[in-house]
Amino acid sequence: MTLQSSAARRHGAVTVAITSGKGGVGKTSLAVNLAAALRAMGQRIGILDADFGLGSVDVMLGLAPAAHLGAVLNGECAMGDVVVDGPAGIRIVAAGSGIRALTTLGAPQWDRLVDGLRELGASLDFLLVDTSPGIGDHVIDVVRLADRVIVVTGNEPTSLVDAYAMVKLLLSASAHREIGIVVNAAQDADEGQRVFRQLESATRRFLGRPIRYYGCIERDPAVSEAVFSQTPLVMDRPDAAASRAYRRLALRVVNWPSRGPAVDLADRRSASAPAPLPAMSAGTGVSRCA
Ligand SMILES: Nc1ncnc2c1ncn2[C@@H]1O[C@H](COP(=O)(O)OP(=O)(O)O)[C@@H](O)[C@H]1O
């Protein structure tokens, strides 16, 4: 398949939520670098930072936007007022930090979020939505707004258990046909496969649903060095091992088969969403903190 504009094939952006069970597993690094890799392929990209507690996309990119998504949800600004241009023209909507708006997301805020996503996505091919980890703070509701979801996990057992709990929750709460797993900070490709197989066998056995492997990103000190230089690693050091992995992931994202009818955000306004979270079974072990 060619790298033609996805928006040419459908109306508006494909929205991709990036989430995890446990915090600190590499979601924001992945969002920023996947965005940069997709941009280098000629795609029109935006990132919406929906990590209200600890939004960090703007910091990771060295941006200091004057207004944040919270102002959109409060009805003070339109999405177009808060979006800024990041590196290579990646469109960024920052979350700010310590804003708890999403924890009290009433119908008006929800409608503004849905309208804002549509406004932002109208001129993009892909809109990446970086979330906070775990089941709290409407994460599942936000993920349900997206066309696709990537669950990021580390290689430690704690991270895997939390990823499993997240997958379980997503499967019961969302109509996503496919949950893509990325194993981050893997020693090598073999370890990435092994970690995925562990997760996959549990979801097949206990949830009766497959998940899909979107690949691994190697543990690479260059990832955190790039955070200090506030530039996406794939731009700063395109030859780093992790940069190659982010580009492989970008290729997979661009080559996703078409999803059939586009998700119609109009159906997701407050009249039809969000349903209350299903009760968690005991011992699912999702971390609530970042
Ligand atoms: N593949 C990787 N290799 C090495 N360090 C990584 C990798 N991915 C992320 N990190 C580091 O892990 C920390 C957490 O990453 P971050 O993207 O902020 O996670 P999250 O958004 O899930 O909280 C950061 O210091 C980041 O530099």
Ligand SMILES: [Mg+2]
């Ligand atoms: Mg983050």
